Amino acid sequence: GAGVSQTPSNKVTEKGKYVELRCDPISGHTALYWYRQSLGQGPEFLIYFQGTGAADDSGLPNDRFFAVRPEGSVSTLKIQRTERGDSAVYLCASSLDREETQYFGPGTRLLVL
Amino acid sequence: SQKIEQNSEALNIQEGKTATLTCNYTNYSPAYLQWYRQDPGRGPVFLLLIRENEKEKRKERLKVTFDTTLKQSLFHITASQPADSATYLCAQSNDYKLSFGAGTTVTVRA
Numbered sequence: 001g002a003g004v005s006q007t008p009s010n011k012v013t014e015k016g017k018y019v020e021l022r023c024d025p026i027s028g029h030t031a032l033y034w035y036r037q038s039l040g041q042g043p044e045f046l047i048y049f050q051g052t053g054a055a056d057d058s059g060l061p062n063d064r065f066f067a068v069r070p071e072g073s074v075s076t077l078k079i080q081r082t083e084r085g086d087s088a089v090y091l092c093a094s095s096l097d098r099e100e101t102q103y104f105g106p107g108t109r110l111l112v113l
Numbered sequence: 114s115q116k117i118e119q120n121s122e123a124l125n126i127q128e129g130k131t132a133t134l135t136c137n138y139t140n141y142s143p144a145y146l147q148w149y150r151q152d153p154g155r156g157p158v159f160l161l162l163i164r165e166n167e168k169e170k171r172k173e174r175l176k177v178t179f180d181t182t183l184k185q186s187l188f189h190i191t192a193s194q195p196a197d198s199a200t201y202l203c204a205q206s207n208d209y210k211l212s213f214g215a216g217t218t219v220t221v222r223a
Contacts (some may be wrong), residue, residue: 004156014220025142025162031209033211035210035211041215041216042117042202042204042213042214042216043157043202043211043213044213045212048209048210052203055209056210059210090164091156093155093156095209098208098209099208099209101159101162102211103158103159104149104154104158106155106156107155107156108153109160111202
């Protein structure tokens with residue numbers, strides 16, 4: 001079956017702009033996660049959804065970052081007033097339920113100029 | 114706070130040899146340690162999970178150990194092949210949140 005998909009695969013934007021990153025999890029997976037990976041580092045946790053609700057958003061770096069999952073499937077990560085330091089690969093993962101194996105998407109490479 | 118440390122130097126080995134990667138954690142023993150493989154431009158792919166009360170886990174040519182006394186997990190790739198060349202990430206979790214190390218890049222020479 002289809003894995004986790006993310007769009008766009010690459011995004012180049014200018015400092016100060018708004019961006020949206022989309023994640024389509026594996027069908028039937030109730031848990032969805034966003035991570036951010038900088039060059040040479042491992043992924044860092046941003047937010048976890050169980051169903052439609054954000055159960056843990058403790059990893060979001062500041063209030064410019066927001067994520068939604070209105071119907072419990074697709075999720076969108078939104079970044080306002082982008083800064084150069086936001087440049088990274090944004091990874092989405094999903095799992096059947098919490099504590100189950102997480103399956104990662106290919107990521108969106110965000111470059112803020 | 115808990116830190117996950119992996120040997121930062123890249124590992125270059127000859128085909129057929131065993132690659133051994135180290136993952137150390139600093140504080141409390143996590144409920145699980147997980148190992149992922151990541152190829153350039155791709156997301157991490159789950160390989161193995163080992164629980165706190167397990168000493169060893171195997172999957173085909175892969176073996177993982179968990180030593181709570183040393184606060185360490187070792188990841189072995191036996192009979193390595195060039196196709197095993199990738200970055201290997203260690204992650205600890207107690208629930209749903211994964212905390213990753215920086216990864217170790219392995220290159221297997223033919």
